[in-house]
Amino acid sequence: MRWNLKPKPEKQKIKALQDALNIDDVVATLLLQRGIETYEDAKTFFRPTLNDLHDPFLMKDMDKAVKRIEKAIQNQENILVFGDYDVDGTTAVSLMSSYLKTVSPNIATYIPDRYNEGYGISYLGIDYADDNGVSLIIALDCGIKSIEHIDYAKQKGIDFIICDHHRPGDELPDAVAVLDPKRGDCDYPYKELCGCGVGFKLIQALGKNRNQSINDLVPYLDLVATAIAADIVPITGENRVLAKFGLEVINSAPRAGIKALIQNVKKKTLTISDVVFIIAPRINAAGRIKHGNYAVELLTEFDLEQAIQFAAEIETFNADRKDLDKQITKEALSQIIKNNEEKRFSTVVYQEDWHKGVIGIVASRLVENYYRPTVVFTKSGEKLAASARSVKDFDIYNALEACAEHLEQFGGHMYAAGMTIKEENLQAFKQAFEEVVEKNIHPDLLTPEVSIDLEINLNEINEKLLRILRQFEPFGPENMTPIFLTKNVYDTGYPKQLGSENEHLRLFVKQDDSEGFGTIGFGLGKKIEIARNRNVFDLVYSIEENEWNGNTSIQLQMKDLK
Structure with missing residues (x-):
C-alpha cells in the first residue's frame, strides 16, 4: 500500500x-x-437537522412533476412506479410506491428482470404499463438516457417522470419532468443525491404541496439511508443529513422488512458500515439471484411475520450469491493467469456462463486482487453484458466513453458502470480499453492507497x-x-x-x-x-x-x- x-x-x-x-x-x-x-x-x-434539507422545488422540473402526479391522483389514473433492480432502485420504488399509496389506491410497481430486460427502462415494462391501463410512469434510479423508450411510451399515450442521478447524455428524454441534479441546467444546490434521494425530494415536494411537514416523512428515511450506504455516494451535505436521520429510524423504528433483515444482528446500534455489509447485500441478492420484486415486497410489507418469511427467502438468495461470487472470482483469476495478463493496466474477462447477477461483485473482487480498472463480461441474450469497477481517482465512465464506438450502450459513475456489447466487438474493446487506461492512468493509481x-x-x-x-x-x-x-x-x-x-x-x-x-x-x-x-x-x-x-x-x- x-x-x-x-x-x-x-x-x-x-x-x-x-x-x-x-x-x-x-x-x-x-x-x-x-x-x-x-x-x-x-x-x-x-x-445536522432536517431543516438543513434544501427546498425540493429548487430542482429543475420539480413543479412539473408534482403538478402531473397531483393531476393523476385527482383523475384516478393508474400510476406505475418503475425502478432498477439494485438497492438504490428497489428502495426508491418502495419509498415512492408506499408514499403514493397513502394518497391513491391506483399504484403499481415494476422492477425489470435483470436477465430478460437488463438495466433501466424496458420496452417490456412499457408494454406492461400499456396492458394495465397505466397513463403515468415514475422512473427511479434510471431513465436519464432512455430517449427511445420515452418516445415509445409517448406513442402509447403514457407520460413519464424521471428521477435519476446518473450523468445525462447530450440529449434529455422527452418526459413530462426530468429530475436529475446532474442536469447541466439544474441549479439544485446539492448534486450528489442517489436515486432514492431524488425520489425522496419528490415525495418531499408532494408533501409540501399537501401541507405535510418534513417530520411526516421521517419514517421513509430508513430506505434513503440504506440507498445512500449501498450506492457509495458522498456522505456530505444533504446525504449526511438523510443518512444520519435514516440511521436513527433503522435503529429505533425500522419498517418491518428492515427489522426482519436485522433481527439476528447482535449489535446495539447499527452504523452505515453495518448497512453496507448486512442490509444492502441481502436486498441486492434478490435482484441478483431471483428478482428485484422480492426486495420491494419485503420493503413495503407492514406485517412483521410476513416480512420475516420474505427475509428468510432473501437470506437463501444471499447464500447462493456468496457461493457464485466465490466460484466465478476463482475462474476469472485463473483466466487472467492462463492468458498471462497479470501485468496489464486493465482487466477485461469474459465467460458466457457466468451469472449476470454477480459480475459486479466479481469485478470488485478482481480490483481487490490486481488493483486496476476492471470489466467482467457474461452472455446476455444475443449480446454480452458487463459490470465495470475502478480504482481510486480513475474515472472509468470517461474511459468507457473513449471506447464508445465498440459498445452498444453504457452508463454509470466514476467508479462503477455497466454496458452491453456485441460479441464480435469484445476483443477490439479489450484492446481499446487497455490503451485508454494505459494512456490516462497515473502509475501511482495502480497501487492501493x-x-x-x-x-x-x-x-x-x-x-x-x-x-x-x-x-x-x-x-x-x-x-x-x-x-x-x-x-x-x-x-x-x-x-x-x-x-x-x-x-x-x-x-x-x-x-x-x-x-x-x-x-x-x-x-x-x-x-x-x-x-x-x-x-x-x-x-x-x-x-x-x-x-x-x-x-x-x-x-x-x-x-x-x-
Whole structure:
C-alpha cells in the first residue's frame, strides 16, 4: 500500500478552531481537513437537522412533476412506479410506491428482470404499463438516457417522470419532468443525491404541496439511508443529513422488512458500515439471484411475520450469491493467469456462463486482487453484458466513453458502470480499453492507497477522543473514518494470526510506556513477521469501540503496518 499522509492545515487555523470550539488540536485538524473552519460549520456538521434539507422545488422540473402526479391522483389514473433492480432502485420504488399509496389506491410497481430486460427502462415494462391501463410512469434510479423508450411510451399515450442521478447524455428524454441534479441546467444546490434521494425530494415536494411537514416523512428515511450506504455516494451535505436521520429510524423504528433483515444482528446500534455489509447485500441478492420484486415486497410489507418469511427467502438468495461470487472470482483469476495478463493496466474477462447477477461483485473482487480498472463480461441474450469497477481517482465512465464506438450502450459513475456489447466487438474493446487506461492512468493509481489524516502518539487515544470521533458519523465517501499513523510501536510479545486460513492479524501494541491497545488487522495475517520479537514498526489504523462479552474497550483496526 501507498501511505499518503494528508497535509496538516495552517497552525493559525487549527488554533482559531481550537479556541472557537474548545477542542484539542487532533479534533481541530480532522475538522479542518473536512472543510469545517468555523463554529457555524461545526454546528451544522455535529448537529445536522432536517431543516438543513434544501427546498425540493429548487430542482429543475420539480413543479412539473408534482403538478402531473397531483393531476393523476385527482383523475384516478393508474400510476406505475418503475425502478432498477439494485438497492438504490428497489428502495426508491418502495419509498415512492408506499408514499403514493397513502394518497391513491391506483399504484403499481415494476422492477425489470435483470436477465430478460437488463438495466433501466424496458420496452417490456412499457408494454406492461400499456396492458394495465397505466397513463403515468415514475422512473427511479434510471431513465436519464432512455430517449427511445420515452418516445415509445409517448406513442402509447403514457407520460413519464424521471428521477435519476446518473450523468445525462447530450440529449434529455422527452418526459413530462426530468429530475436529475446532474442536469447541466439544474441549479439544485446539492448534486450528489442517489436515486432514492431524488425520489425522496419528490415525495418531499408532494408533501409540501399537501401541507405535510418534513417530520411526516421521517419514517421513509430508513430506505434513503440504506440507498445512500449501498450506492457509495458522498456522505456530505444533504446525504449526511438523510443518512444520519435514516440511521436513527433503522435503529429505533425500522419498517418491518428492515427489522426482519436485522433481527439476528447482535449489535446495539447499527452504523452505515453495518448497512453496507448486512442490509444492502441481502436486498441486492434478490435482484441478483431471483428478482428485484422480492426486495420491494419485503420493503413495503407492514406485517412483521410476513416480512420475516420474505427475509428468510432473501437470506437463501444471499447464500447462493456468496457461493457464485466465490466460484466465478476463482475462474476469472485463473483466466487472467492462463492468458498471462497479470501485468496489464486493465482487466477485461469474459465467460458466457457466468451469472449476470454477480459480475459486479466479481469485478470488485478482481480490483481487490490486481488493483486496476476492471470489466467482467457474461452472455446476455444475443449480446454480452458487463459490470465495470475502478480504482481510486480513475474515472472509468470517461474511459468507457473513449471506447464508445465498440459498445452498444453504457452508463454509470466514476467508479462503477455497466454496458452491453456485441460479441464480435469484445476483443477490439479489450484492446481499446487497455490503451485508454494505459494512456490516462497515473502509475501511482495502480497501487492501493491508504489516506492518513494525521500522525499521533498512542497516549493521545482515550475515551473522550473516541466519543468525539463517533460524532463524526455517519462515515462514507468524503467523510471517511479518520485514519491515524503512529510510528515506533511494538507488539508486547504475542502476535497471533486468526481466521480459517490465518488471513487476519491480532496484536497488542504499545509505544514507549504508553497504555497498550488491542489491534485487529483484517487480511494482514501475512505481515505477522513484522511484529514478531518485539520489533519496532509503524502502524496505520482507525480507532473503534470493541464490544465483547458485554464489555466495551478501545480497539485499533489496522489498515497496514511496515
